[in-house]
Amino acid sequence: MRNKFLVIYNELAGQIENGVIRPNTKLLSENELAEQYKTSRETIRKALTLLAQNGYIQKIRGKGSIVLDLSKFEFPVSGLVSFKELAQKMSKNWRTIVHDLETIYPNEEIRTHLNVSKKEKVWKVVRAREVNNEKIILDKDYFQTKHVPKLTKAICENSIYEYLENELGLMISFAKKEIIVEEPTEEDRMYLDLEGFHNIVVVKNYVYLNDTSLLQYTESRHRPDKFRFVDFARRNR
Amino acid sequence: MRNKFLVIYNELAGQIENGVIRPNTKLLSENELAEQYKTSRETIRKALTLLAQNGYIQKIRGKGSIVLDLSKFEFPVSGLVSFKELAQKMSKNWRTIVHDLETIYPNEEIRTHLNVSKKEKVWKVVRAREVNNEKIILDKDYFQTKHVPKLTKAICENSIYEYLENELGLMISFAKKEIIVEEPTEEDRMYLDLEGFHNIVVVKNYVYLNDTSLLQYTESRHRPDKFRFVDFARRNR
DNA sequence: GAGTGGTCTAGACCACTCA
DNA sequence: GAGTGGTCTAGACCACTCC
Structure with missing residues (x-):
């Protein structure tokens, strides 16, 4: 992490998370920050833009950058988060x-999902x-064998994502999620503690690599009472 | 729209949508585009970054920008989209x-939701x-009266968002969405064609203005078989 | 009018890909 | 080694807010 703007982003994000910079106060101005970090204003702006995109601050023209109250927006987990990260x-x-x-044919x-x-x-x-002694999510993953030559039970019990990114060096770049509600299947009833629920929340997830090739198709099937999805959306313009 | 980078963004986005620039081909390089549009490379980069964020292209270092197949990602409606826009x-x-x-006390x-x-x-x-003669969504909206002095039935039947943004000039900047599943209430049964469904998908939506003040709290209650949410997530780094 | 964030420039160096 | 995108700079002008 030798990117200047990332260093600044992380430092400010940390200070906001730890309350060193308090919610509803103003950040130093971009010019002041540029001076303080001995860098150019554009670099500061890159850091602040990231902070804004991730819900830490709100930039207001003519006024300054206001620190948002993170506690109001707990867990903007929308993006690409693994079950392990979330559970922990x-x-x-x-x-x-x-x-x-x-491995199957x-x-x-x-075939259509994975192309x-x-x-x-x-x-x-x-x-x-x-989670807490209740089986509430059934994950069905399908991976391209050309990208993932080997896979073990131990890896699957820990975090496949960690393995793909850290061990195999695969670069996950974007994902498309689709959320719908279905009737439970036999498989759902067999593997989950359904307790009479009549519906299953299905999150279909298509994960793409840096070179735009499709790596993985996942169906994450949730018991409806334990399902919660949080999304943080900014107007682009 | 006199912002150069927005003009370029819209032109390229349009060409991708209309197939003038075809999926899986490469965009001109940033230097070539800068020359073509008679602008600086940083401005081109701003346009391309927006294209990437909105799922039009994928930038790959050392190679170029690849045009993604939009048909694979139809309706990345995640953000702030009104029912009217969607239905149309x-x-x-x-x-x-x-x-x-x-107006109510x-x-x-x-009170906690709206603060x-x-x-x-x-x-x-x-x-x-x-939709198609079935009542499938129940929207319960609560607005701050200080931001919205007047509201009529006609406005509510059309699009409240359009009214707020175009008539009142309110600047909506970001929103937090939460999706959960609940049992239907009496109100749900009364106003919707529930047809024996045992669950309701509830989308809670907190809408904030440019100055970080909370404008609106909405509960959008969907019949589960007609609910679909699509999200397009990029790794930030 | 002073200060803020938003846009834009022209140039530099770097890390990466591919032939 | 030529070309690509990623980062960074120093400076400019603009639109906006607030006093």
Whole structure:
């Protein structure tokens, strides 16, 4: 992290999170910050733009940058967050149970989702997520074998994301999420503690790499009472 | 719209949408674009960054900017989109039925959501949304009266957002969305065609103005079979 | 009118990709 | 090594807010 603007971003973000810079106060002006960090104003602006995009501040022309009250916006987890990160943040007791881990010749549905040919094998991973002794999420993942040569039970029980990014060096760049509600399937009833719920919240997730190729298709199937999705949206213009 | 980078953004976005620039091809390089538009490279970069953020292109260092296949990512409506915009985009038959339009002294729940005092009145608007002759969404809106002095049935039947932004000149800057699933209330059963569904998808929406003050709290209650939410997330770094 | 953030410039150096 | 996008600079002018 030798990017100047990232260093400044992280320092300011940390100070806001720790209350060193208090909500509803104004940040130093861009010119003052440029002087303080001995850098150009454009670099400061890059850091502040990031802060604004991530919900730390609100920039107001002619006035300054106001520090937002983070506690009002807890967990803008919209983006790309793994179950492990999330579970740890909420400091819950959690466990992952791997029900299936194999390479398969995909059926037509998966082929269209993953955009692969009949002849290509894909990884299929089925995992149940248990939080506070209740199995409430069923994750069905499909990966391109050309990007993921090896996968073990241990990796699936920990975090596949960590493995892909840190071990394999894959660069995940963007994802498309779709949220819908369905009837539970037999598989849902088998692997989850459904307790009579009549619906399942399905989060379909398409994960793309830096070179725009599709890496993964995931269906995350949530028990409706334990589902919560938070999104933080800014007007672009 | 005299911002150079916005003009360039809109021109390129339009060309991508209309297929003039085809998916999976490369954009001209930043230097070439700077020359073509007779501007500096940083300005081109601003336009391209916006294109990338909105899912039009993927920038790859050392290679170039690849045009993404928009049809794969239809409707990245995540952000701040009104029901009217959405319904018109899907070109469905739609209708809005206003069930309630009044100013009230808010109860405690609304007071915490809107962060107002006991003495302040707020607007309460209850509307059912009918699409293809089925009432599938119940919208409950609460507005600060200090920002919205007047509100009529006609406005509520059309688009409150349009009124706030175009008539009142309010500058909406960001919103926090929360999606959960609940049991239907009596009100849901009364105003919606629930047809035996046991759950309601609730989208809670907090809308903030440019000066960081809270304008509106909305609960959008969807029949689960007609609910669909699409989100497009980029890794920030 | 002083100060703020928003836009724009022309140039520099870097890290990366690909032939 | 030529070309690409990523970062950074120092300076300019603008639109806006507030006194």
